[in-house]
Amino acid sequence: MAFDAGMLACAVAEIRETATGGRIEKIYQPERDEVVIQLRTTLGGRRILINAGSNNPRICYSALPKENPAVPPMFCLLLRKRLGGGKLASIEQLGFERVVRLGFDCRDEMGFECRKYLIAEVMGKYSNLIFTDGDMKVIAAHRQVDFTTSSRRQVLPGMKYELPPAQDKTDPREETEPGFCERFNAAPADTRGDRFISSTYQGVSSAVAREIVWRATRHTDTPLKYCDAERLWREFDGVVRMIKTDSYEPTIATESGRPVEYAFLPLNQYGAESLRRYDSAGALLDAYYGERDREQKVKQRAADILRMIANANARISRKLEHQRQELAECAQGEEFKRQGDLIKANLYAIEKGSREAMLTDYSEMREDGTFPVCRVVLDPMLSPVDNAQRLYKKYNKSKHATVELTRQIELGEQELEYLRSVSDSLEHAETTEDL
Numbered sequence: 001m002a003f004d005a006g007m008l009a010c011a012v013a014e015i016r017e018t019a020t021g022g023r024i025e026k027i028y029q030p031e032r033d034e035v036v037i038q039l040r041t042t043l044g045g046r047r048i049l050i051n052a053g054s055n056n057p058r059i060c061y062s063a064l065p066k067e068n069p070a071v072p073p074m075f076c077l078l079l080r081k082r083l084g085g086g087k088l089a090s091i092e093q094l095g096f097e098r099v100v101r102l103g104f105d106c107r108d109e110m111g112f113e114c115r116k117y118l119i120a121e122v123m124g125k126y127s128n129l130i131f132t133d134g135d136m137k138v139i140a141a142h143r144q145v146d147f148t149t150s151s152r153r154q155v156l157p158g159m160k161y162e163l164p165p166a167q168d169k170t171d172p173r174e175e176t177e178p179g180f181c182e183r184f185n186a187a188p189a190d191t192r193g194d195r196f197i198s199s200t201y202q203g204v205s206s207a208v209a210r211e212i213v214w215r216a217t218r219h220t221d222t223p224l225k226y227c228d229a230e231r232l233w234r235e236f237d238g239v240v241r242m243i244k245t246d247s248y249e250p251t252i253a254t255e256s257g258r259p260v261e262y263a264f265l266p267l268n269q270y271g272a273e274s275l276r277r278y279d280s281a282g283a284l285l286d287a288y289y290g291e292r293d294r295e296q297k298v299k300q301r302a303a304d305i306l307r308m309i310a311n312a313n314a315r316i317s318r319k320l321e322h323q324r325q326e327l328a329e330c331a332q333g334e335e336f337k338r339q340g341d342l343i344k345a346n347l348y349a350i351e352k353g354s355r356e357a358m359l360t361d362y363s364e365m366r367e368d369g370t371f372p373v374c375r376v377v378l379d380p381m382l383s384p385v386d387n388a389q390r391l392y393k394k395y396n397k398s399k400h401a402t403v404e405l406t407r408q409i410e411l412g413e414q415e416l417e418y419l420r421s422v423s424d425s426l427e428h429a430e431t432t433e434d435l
Contacts, residue, residue, distance in 0.1 A: 003058045003122055005096045005203025006239075010248040010264040011060040011281040012093050012100055019046050022088050024104070029076035030066035033142070035129060039088060048102075050120045052129040052142055056289050057122035059100050061282030064290050078140050079131065082106065082116055089115065094163060096171045096203045098122045121164060128155065136161045169202035172240045180233045189225035193217070193232060196224055207261050212236050214269040239265060250284040252276040259288050294431075301435055302426045309419050309426075316419075320412045327405045333398030339376050340391035343384055350384040 022039035029035050033053030039046045049062035072080070086106030093100055102118045115134035121127055129142040138159050145155040152165050170179075187196050193213035198204050210220040215235040217227055242248060242265060253261040253270035261267055262284055266275055278284040343350065346359040356378055360371045378387050429435050 002124075002205040002207070003056075003098065004205035004208060004263075005093070005098055006205070006208060006243050006264045007262070007281065008059070008098050008100065008122065008203075009093055009096075009243050009246075010250060011058070011285070012091055013246045013248070014061065014281050015046075015048060015059075016091050018043055019048065019088055020091065022046060024083055024086050024088070027076060027079045027083065028066065028068050029073050030068050032073070033127070034066075035076065035079070036062070036066060037083075050118075050122075050129060052120060052122065052127040054125040054127060056292070057098075057124060057127040058285055058289070059120050059122060060285045061280065062286055063282070064286050064293075075129075075131075075140060075142055079118070082131070082139070083118070086116070096173060097163065098203065099163060117161075119161065123164065126164065130155060130161060132161050167202055170200060172201040172204060172236070173244060175201065175236075175240070177230075177233050177237070180236065181229045184224065184227075184229045184232065187224055189223065191224050193222050193224055193227050194220060197236065205263070207263055207267060208239065208265070211263065211265065211267050211269055212239055220269050248281070250278045250281050252278070252284060252288055259291060262288050298429060298432060298435065301432070302429055305435065306423060306426055309423055313416065313419050316412050316415055320409060320416075323405050323409050323412070327402065327409065330398040330402045330405065333395050333402070336391045336395040336398065339374075340388045340395065342374060342376055343378075343388040343391070347384050350378070350387075352383055353380045354378050355380050 019039050019041050022041035024037060025040050025045070026038040027035065028038070031051075031053070033051060035050045035052075037048045037050070039048065047062050048059065049064075050059045051057050083104050083106055086104040088102060089105045090103035091100065098121065100120045100122070102120070104116050104118065106114060106116055108114045116139075117132045117134070117136065119130040119132065121130070128145075130138060131140045132138050138155060138157050138161055140157060141155045143155070144157075145153065147154060153162060155161075170183075183200055184196070187200075193216070194206060194209035197209040197212055198206055212232070212235045213222055213227070214220045215238075216222075216232045248264045249266055250264055251262065251266045252259045252275070253263075253267040254274050254276060255270070259276075261270070264281070266277070268275075276287070278287065341363070342359040342361060343357075345362055346357070349359065350357050357376050358373050359376050361374050362371055364372055366372065378384075379390065382390060426435070
């Protein structure tokens with residue numbers, strides 16, 4: 001699912017053909033890592049989306065609706081100030097890297113015409129968006145890179161812009177058949193063909209490398225020892241020729257109806273029935289990332305609700321635990337009544353200020369005609385009659401508490417069951433309407 005150099009070349013060619021000379025109408029920054037430039041061209045309005053995030057980096061036309069923050073970020077305000085009203089003079093891919101330079105003709109603070117550049121590096125976690133003057137001196141960067149972050153390349157205001165460090169790979173557009181065959185023969189025979197291509201040539205994603213091998217061998221994981229160098233070169237050269245001539249066929253591959261991969265050429269390895277073809281790179285990327293972003297937002301919102309449910313679940317479970325403990329204590333209510341009856345029946349035998357008393361239980365006669373003696377704890381600050389009343393109050397309280405606690409426990413268990421059903425529904429939610 002990589003936005004590789006070939007896909008970038010496809011998107012750049014589309015923008016160059018229709019947006020060059022277009023005037024900037026608005027600049028937005030709907031997300032922290034995303035900038036949208038709205039242009040007025042001879043073909044109507046166009047919106048260029050530049051995503052410099054680590055998850056979905058890309059640059060393309062986009063028609064997806066975006067919600068903009070009430071207060072624009074500082075980087076967005078700077079672009080509006082320096083580029084507002086300017087024209088898109090050029091757009092080019094630097095080498096065969098995932099780096100695009102957009103040139104804008106605008107006016108400086110004194111009103112003189114000048115050239116400014118916006119450089120988009122769509123390179124996964126190393127993505128960045130850099131604003132420079134006409135001499136390629138950095139004015140601002142979405143992510144500033146200092147010496148503590150990288151010792152090889154810094155991106156700071158006032159410094160000259162430099163391309164990211166080059167990889168030890170070959171530009172596929174400059175490869176020849178003898179050079180390809182030489183590298184093919186020098187590689188270990190057990191190396192998979194797709195890994196040989198992606199590790200030898202820059203800007204080629206794993207999906208495109210697998211497609212080249214599939215077209216040559218009808219398998220995606222064929223080792224080099226089972227590949228024919230000339231046949232592999234023909235398929236490789238055919239793909240590179242598409243890039244050289246801007247003959248792209250943007251395609252999404254699906255599995256069970258869900259997008260799983262995309263490229264600037266048909267990914268026949270997935271089967272013809274699994275492919276969706278698009279007229280432009282922008283339409284493809286909107287379809288792929290639009291659905292993906294929607295799913296991510298649904299999952300994020302569902303996760304927030306699930307977190308709330310988990311907190312409520314834990315709170316109710318704790319409450320139920322306490323209520324069950326209280327209900328178990330209420331079982332002693334009959335014992336309180338029995339002790340109160342014993343005190344009333346033995347008032348004459350209790351001295352005021354006693355902490356306990358051994359009282360005869362006249363309600364239970366033994367076989368030998370005697371009565372059992374029970375130990376009852378007393379409050380020394382109360383009279384015998386008040387001690388009896390205290391125990392009767394505890395009995396009445398436990399009797400009412402048993403009824404109320406039973407009802408509350410039943411309600412709590414019903415609420416837990418409801419929360420479990422909501423959690424199950426959230427796990428199957430696919431749209432915001434489901435949420």
